[in-house]
Amino acid sequence: MDDYALKAALVILRAAQRIAILSGAGASKESGVPTFRDAMDGLWAKYDPTQLATPQAFRANPRLVWEWYAYRRDLVRQARPNPGHYALAQLQHLRPQTVLVTQNVDELHEQAGSHQVIHLHGRIFQTKCFADCRGSPTLVDEDALPPTEVVPPPCPHCGAPLRPNVVWFNEALPIEALQRAYDAFATCDLALVVGTSGLVHPAAGLPYLAKQRGVPLIEVNPHESAITHQSDIWLDAPAGEVLPRLLEGLRA
Numbered sequence: 001m002d003d004y005a006l007k008a009a010l011v012i013l014r015a016a017q018r019i020a021i022l023s024g025a026g027a028s029k030e031s032g033v034p035t036f037r038d039a040m041d042g043l044w045a046k047y048d049p050t051q052l053a054t055p056q057a058f059r060a061n062p063r064l065v066w067e068w069y070a071y072r073r074d075l076v077r078q079a080r081p082n083p084g085h086y087a088l089a090q091l092q093h094l095r096p097q098t099v100l101v102t103q104n105v106d107e108l109h110e111q112a113g114s115h116q117v118i119h120l121h122g123r124i125f126q127t128k129c130f131a132d133c134r135g136s137p138t139l140v141d142e143d144a145l146p147p148t149e150v151v152p153p154p155c156p157h158c159g160a161p162l163r164p165n166v167v168w169f170n171e172a173l174p175i176e177a178l179q180r181a182y183d184a185f186a187t188c189d190l191a192l193v194v195g196t197s198g199l200v201h202p203a204a205g206l207p208y209l210a211k212q213r214g215v216p217l218i219e220v221n222p223h224e225s226a227i228t229h230q231s232d233i234w235l236d237a238p239a240g241e242v243l244p245r246l247l248e249g250l251r252a
Ligand code: APR
Pocket: 023, 024, 025, 026, 027, 029, 030, 035, 036, 037, 103, 104, 121, 167, 194, 195, 196, 197, 198, 199, 200, 220, 221, 222, 223, 224, 225, 237, 238, 239, 240
């Protein structure tokens, strides 16, 4: 990453008040959270994760999908926020109108101190009824369930299998979260996109809402993404390195 790009990003950042951030799996990469597209190990190597994260897969084999998510939960549980997460939390502190929208189902932004994070793709540690029998989402406290040998455990209200509260491929996003995300990108004065391939819609379309109004777009991603061609400034370095430097510059 050249210093000129960093300096140019700082000029824009200093002038911004209402920053809309979109984060993706790359933001958690340096925390060791594997993406679906990363190679899977051991027991799970023979499965294609993108095939497991669908309602069709769950219907066909709920136990398999439940156990795969139990494995992913274990991986995420061991992860800790990295310097990029902390830098974004500090940015929210310095610019209180900043809105953080994430596609990540971990809660590492919150663990780093970010507040009011908009989760477009749900949260891996929450559990809900597959039938959403009491409205979407029908969240269930797993710790309060009666002991059972059944996997996945049944919903205490209707008996349908329980599942993680994440958005699978072929599913709609939570409408309220999506609306708040649209509002943020439709009214921001800077869009900051961190660690997403920009391939999964509608999240990938959010930066464009800022771009089409002439609002600057800064991208942090060590590799070119589907959003890079829209970016005014591309900081081609890992989030855990570049975001703390931006914050340092903002504070100076
Ligand atoms: N810092 C910033 N970006 C990084 C880093 C890093 N250290 N390491 C990798 N990246 C970038 C990659 O270059 C890639 O562009 O992060 C991006 C990760 O892309 P994806 O794995 O496609 O993740 P994401 O865009 O969040 O996926 C969107 O698809 O898998 C589904 O529902 C899931 O929310 C997810 C959605």
